[in-house]
Amino acid sequence: MNGSLAFEQALLKEGVYIKTGPYVSCLKSPITSLAESLLSLYHESQISLKEEFVDFHVSIEYPGILRHYFRPQILFKFDGFSPFKPLPAAQVYPFFEWGLNWCIATNSNSHLILHAAVVEKNNCAIIFPAAPGSGKSTLCAGLVARGWRLLSDEMAMIDLKSQALTAIVRPISLKNESIDVIKKFAPNFYFGSIVHDTNKGTVSHVKVPSAQKDMNKSANPAWMVFPKYKKNAKTSLKETSKAQAFLRAAENSFNYNVLAEAGFNALGDVIDVCECYDFCYSDLDEAIKTFDELAAEKKN
Amino acid sequence: MKNCLLISLLRDITLVKRLSLNEWDLLIRQARSTGLTARLYYFIKKNELVEFIPAIVLKHFISEWMYFTKLYQSVGWELSELKVALEKKGLPVLLMKGTAYVALELEASKGRIFSDIDLLFPHDSIDLAESALMNAGWMGTHHNEYDRNYYRQWMHEIPPLRHVQRQSVLDVHHNILPPTAKIKVNAEKLLENIIEVNGENIFCLSPEDLVLHSVTHLFHEGDFVHGLRDISDLDLLLKEFSVQKTFWTKLTERVTELNLGRPLYYGLRYSSFFLKTSIPDSVICSVNRFAPNALMLRVMDFVFLRALMPDHPSCDVRWTGLARWLLYIRSHWLRMPMYLLVPHLLRKSWMGFVGGTAKD
């Protein structure tokens, strides 16, 4: 791996390459702070200066001369197309990650994609479909801090034939109170800069500690858990109706409708093999204990 | 003319056997910018060349293909709902463009990314049709007075109708060109030649008229982002219809009847240029009389040969931007005389400035 100066220069000119699971992105940008963020939040094996085939050619640019200097704004582009309105320049790093989410979500109809976090232990994965305010990301980060492997904090990417979950390892996105909670819970985690006043509030990204050799390994789904963070609530794991779980998962999917029959069958197969639960919690340690116990039971 | 990888492949799909990963990368980007990824995949599958697509590239084709099959399913459902809605008022379902290609199971429907559903009605049935469709959940989309009057007075269609639940959009036409257009089309003649689909009480324009509508639409359009895709549709229509021995004769007779010689001239010229569409010499001779004068032809070649290329930096040459802009202006000029165009454009830019909406 070349020095960070070479990386910064590449970012300005030919672009830098970020490899996340099955996807390779090429990013170009005049905003050099991105270089440092990428190098510190992604693993060495995920960054390169040359790839032959790129899935997503993206750029983050200034929309015009004026907005370069006066209340600077930036624009995310996917091969010249801007799916989003410009954002304040201070939000450059989250904008890259949100942009990449969009690229993956809109170009992955080869798989069923649920808006969910996925973590794995003993080759059994939990899918946490993500309703807003569910505390999915906090739970996900907490589990990763206590030995679970992250496949993704945003997307469950399900193989249509085998139901296997693909790993797309990227920095975990945390918001608002969650940031302090995880900073205390996992003092060894590396946090990127904290960005205020975004559409989602205060946001920061966390580098995922992971064993390099396992990073891109797929996993089989064993549990589908609908989390709900509720202050002072008792930890509770309750089985939920599978048919209801099916519908709730479909509602939390980026492309269930597009996939038509194939989506119905794939989701049906996933629900067949998963134990489905509603999970309510307020204490992160207890939450993790619950899932550790589930994993241990499965092992035996 | 710059070599374009996508066009090379559309002309000769077997080239997939020899592409490098870099070239696959470029091909996907060009195809995506023009909306031809699913169409390209269709050709690859049809010619049993899928094994030559590298695994890392294949997911993009499959992704677009799934999207296409979903749209295809949606068109089928919309058609069955339309039948139910229109039969209530004794109105026929008369299809044009993409929806017609689906109903007739034409090659031109394969890998096509459908958007609005185009319907044709006799002019005096338009109000009844609108009411039947609104009863079934398709609501008007243009709510300001100016836009509604604009459509009713000057256009060959009513404002698009959008279904409240399914969000499908219907373009309800009583002709294929506006009454203000420089070319006048007799809609009665279109209705005289319609064909029924498989005894299902669904109708389409005749093959010749489908071709003429395709070229008329394309060469009156202002936005050529998907121009090459429309040329591909035209190429497939011509290939499929020309299997019938009488097709070319009927087409050359019909084009005079409908007064659409100029658009057909351009259609055949550019389809042949870009995709090497095979056109009999006799047809070329016959259609040559609709050509513009030599100077005008040079100007049209200048703009169309640029604007019809994929809208991607890898395909841009000098003046591509200018060419696209000129065609945008031209499309308005073709549809509206000056005394209407100027106030309309002024009004449109004012609405844009104060944040309203206007047609186009």
Next chain:
Amino acid sequence: MSKKDILIRHWENEAVVYNRSSGDTHLLDIDTADFLIYYLSKTSEERTEILDMDRLNKQHQSHFQLQVLLKLKLIRKP
């Protein structure tokens, strides 16, 4: 419409049904799902008979199920 126009999965006393024509997915209780399969296995004449019987006898338990299926467009009047 016939049985091949739908896909069904069921768990305990609920089912999810996919309508291959409309692309819609529905959650049904197992009895309504069973009634759907029953109805779709009938010929056109038999279906008309079922609907006629339903009109005459709205107290029958299948009346509600029929109304739900008609509303969801999983079945249509022949």
